[in-house]
Amino acid sequence: MTLETHPDRGGAGTPLLQAKTLTKHFPLGGGAVVRAVDGVDFAVMKGETLGVVGESGCGKSTTARVVMQLLPQDKGEMLFDGEIVGGQALTLKEYRRQAQMVFQDSYASLNPRLTIEDSIAFGPTVHGVSKAAAILKARDLLQRVGLDPARFAARYPHELSGGQRQRVNIARALALGPRLVILDEAVSALDKSVEAQVLNLLADLREEFGLTYIFISHDLNVVRFISDRVMVMYLGEVVEIGPVEELYGDPRHPYTKALLSAMPSMDPDNRTMEAPLAGDPPNPINPPEGCRFHPRCPHAQTVCAKVKPILATMGDGVRQAACHMQVPGSGHSHAPALEAAA
Amino acid sequence: MTAITEGSAALVVPPLAKSPGYWAGVWRRFKKDKVAVGAGLVVLAIILMAVFADYVAPADPTRSSMLRRLRPIGTPGYPLGADELGRDMLSRLIHGARLSLFMGVVPVFVAFVVGSVIGIAAGFFGGKFNTITMRTVDVFYAFPSVLLAIALSGALGAGITNSLLSLTIVFIPPIARIAESVTTQVRGMDYVEAARASGANALTIIRVHVLGNVLGPIFVYATSLISVSMILASGLSFLGLGNKPPTPEWGLMLNTLRTAIYVQPWVAALPGAAIFITSISFNLLSDGLRSAMDVKG
Numbered sequence: 001m002t003l004e005t006h007p008d009r010g011g012a013g014t015p016l017l018q019a020k021t022l023t024k025h026f027p028l029g030g031g032a033v034v035r036a037v038d039g040v041d042f043a044v045m046k047g048e049t050l051g052v053v054g055e056s057g058c059g060k061s062t063t064a065r066v067v068m069q070l071l072p073q074d075k076g077e078m079l080f081d082g083e084i085v086g087g088q089a090l091t092l093k094e095y096r097r098q099a100q101m102v103f104q105d106s107y108a109s110l111n112p113r114l115t116i117e118d119s120i121a122f123g124p125t126v127h128g129v130s131k132a133a134a135i136l137k138a139r140d141l142l143q144r145v146g147l148d149p150a151r152f153a154a155r156y157p158h159e160l161s162g163g164q165r166q167r168v169n170i171a172r173a174l175a176l177g178p179r180l181v182i183l184d185e186a187v188s189a190l191d192k193s194v195e196a197q198v199l200n201l202l203a204d205l206r207e208e209f210g211l212t213y214i215f216i217s218h219d220l221n222v223v224r225f226i227s228d229r230v231m232v233m234y235l236g237e238v239v240e241i242g243p244v245e246e247l248y249g250d251p252r253h254p255y256t257k258a259l260l261s262a263m264p265s266m267d268p269d270n271r272t273m274e275a276p277l278a279g280d281p282p283n284p285i286n287p288p289e290g291c292r293f294h295p296r297c298p299h300a301q302t303v304c305a306k307v308k309p310i311l312a313t314m315g316d317g318v319r320q321a322a323c324h325m326q327v328p329g330s331g332h333s334h335a336p337a338l339e340a341a342a
Numbered sequence: 343m344t345a346i347t348e349g350s351a352a353l354v355v356p357p358l359a360k361s362p363g364y365w366a367g368v369w370r371r372f373k374k375d376k377v378a379v380g381a382g383l384v385v386l387a388i389i390l391m392a393v394f395a396d397y398v399a400p401a402d403p404t405r406s407s408m409l410r411r412l413r414p415i416g417t418p419g420y421p422l423g424a425d426e427l428g429r430d431m432l433s434r435l436i437h438g439a440r441l442s443l444f445m446g447v448v449p450v451f452v453a454f455v456v457g458s459v460i461g462i463a464a465g466f467f468g469g470k471f472n473t474i475t476m477r478t479v480d481v482f483y484a485f486p487s488v489l490l491a492i493a494l495s496g497a498l499g500a501g502i503t504n505s506l507l508s509l510t511i512v513f514i515p516p517i518a519r520i521a522e523s524v525t526t527q528v529r530g531m532d533y534v535e536a537a538r539a540s541g542a543n544a545l546t547i548i549r550v551h552v553l554g555n556v557l558g559p560i561f562v563y564a565t566s567l568i569s570v571s572m573i574l575a576s577g578l579s580f581l582g583l584g585n586k587p588p589t590p591e592w593g594l595m596l597n598t599l600r601t602a603i604y605v606q607p608w609v610a611a612l613p614g615a616a617i618f619i620t621s622i623s624f625n626l627l628s629d630g631l632r633s634a635m636d637v638k639g
Binding site: 065068070092094096097100101103105108109110112117123126127135136149150153154156169172176 | 354355358364532533535536537538539540541546550551554
């Protein structure tokens with residue numbers, strides 16, 4: 001029995017994962033729904049790391065769970081290397097071999113009654129690999145994530161530190177030979193020095209195994225370090241997507257601007273003088289009409305309260321933002337002029 | 343990219359020294375608890391006494407003597423006195439342990455198996471299945487256990503089999519409820535999510551990831567029910583719904599000796615004392631197990 005890695009089908013230039021109008025609502029009873037994820041569109045290119053940032057409750061983790069299909073989406077579909085996830089060509093079980101996830105809580109994501117190697121070996125045995133082969137694979141992976149198998153393989157989770165446990169979780173995710181790894185706040189619970197080690201490990205593993213990451217975090221510095229592109233979410237919607245340096249250097253959406261300006265400056269002479277965003281994000285049970293950010297936006301105008309902005313692609317074609325100020329002729333006074341029509 | 347490959351030759355997995363696991367830690371903490379260890383030894387002694395009753399008992403527990411009725415404790419040849427038919431109390435208590443323990447352990451064990459299956463299934467699958475199952479269980483749970491046991495035994499008719507059956511039915515609901523709540527907790531853990539993410543089906547997840555984490559707490563709870571079961575079984579016998587004379591059983595002995603409470607109060611109290619000692623030992627043992635298992639790490 002062998003567990004071969006799936007070959008690349010569409011070629012390096014095609015997206016590995018495309019999410020189309022992914023929607024997940026949680027009914028609360030009495031007709032109210034939490035619009036946790038509301039029509040999210042994005043693509044992850046092969047070999048890249050897509051960072052996902054946003055405030056608590058903006059739908060980052062729900063998006064991750066829907067992408068992992070731990071929660072079924074209410075609407076929308078996903079294409080994995082061109083195949084519909086859960087369709088005939090790519091069953092859910094097969095998809096789950098190619099996409100794996102690392103969770104935030106390193107302790108809760110390991111079964112306390114299993115040794116480390118048994119936890120890592122569980123996935124491959126589910127897919128028909130013999131127990132002995134799976135254990136050998138687990139020890140090999142432990143080595144690769146920087147844990148000596150002779151010392152750690154037969155230990156139990158509670159005997160490891162948080163950083164060591166998260167390395168084990170990474171090894172577990174890699175045991176099935178996935179192409180896509182979703183890292184849901186995977187380093188957020190670690191202290192800074194360990195976090196840096198694990199981030200370096202993730203970067204190394206990406207090279208070694210040719211992985212594609214979806215990296216979810218609320219830590220903007222960490223996202224900047226590891227990501228190639230960044231997606232900003234607000235209240236269950238995507239507000240901006242773009243290459244990391246361009247987005248950090250020149251944010252187009254007012255929310256992205258506010259988020260980045262809330263980042264503490266490393267230089268005391270260059271303090272953030274802008275006031276941070278006031279208040280909490282609105283309730284996702286009853287989101288505002290029009291642009292969801294308009295009640296907190298310093299540039300909000302009448303059009304923002306009425307018309308929902310689309311995620312528009314901008315000039316160079318690599319950046320997208322959902323803001324009326326970026327769309328010519330949107331009716332917002334800061335919108336660029338309609339030069340083409342003139 | 344790597345592939346997991348297995349050659350045709352048998353793979354050799356070099357063994358590693360297993361670090362002391364969870365149960366080693368439980369045992370280490372349990373050993374320190376003097377009360378629980380003492381209770382465990384008492385339980386062990388009672389079980390051994392019951393198993394080897396034929397060798398331990400000084401006399402035949404059914405041989406009666408009209409001349410030696412209701413002798414006090416310390417009578418020569420009758421170290422714990424004689425009952426209302428002149429039978430040796432010590433031998434009857436030793437032999438009575440068999441049926442009393444049997445009535446205590448068997449219903450709880452069967453209920454442990456059935457209740458765990460119900461509770462784990464309800465807790466793991468959740469949703470409407472959970473609601474329907476657990477509300478049905480609650481209907482039985484709403485009755486006081488003594489009343490339910492008496493009502494079921496009364497309806498089924500007297501006899502050991504029927505009282506075993508009714509006691510089992512009495513203990514299924516509380517065990518199922520504990521199993522459901524523990525399983526619901528475990529189901530929400532990330533390692534169960536991770537197992538789902540690796541494509542495992544429900545049965546595999548329950549077998550590998552759920553059972554090991556829920557059976558311990560359910561088992562501890564079930565041990566605490568053994569004493570309740572013994573007392574209920576004694577109660578059924580006392581009411582004439584369980585064991586029939588002359589087979590010795592503590593509940594029935596308590597019943598037949600109650601008329602002698604003014605003549606030989608100490609002898610009449612002995613079966614009650616045996617029930618008390620056994621049940622409190624089981625309770626202390628399960629308390630000790632609970633606290634030994636409760637510590638994280």
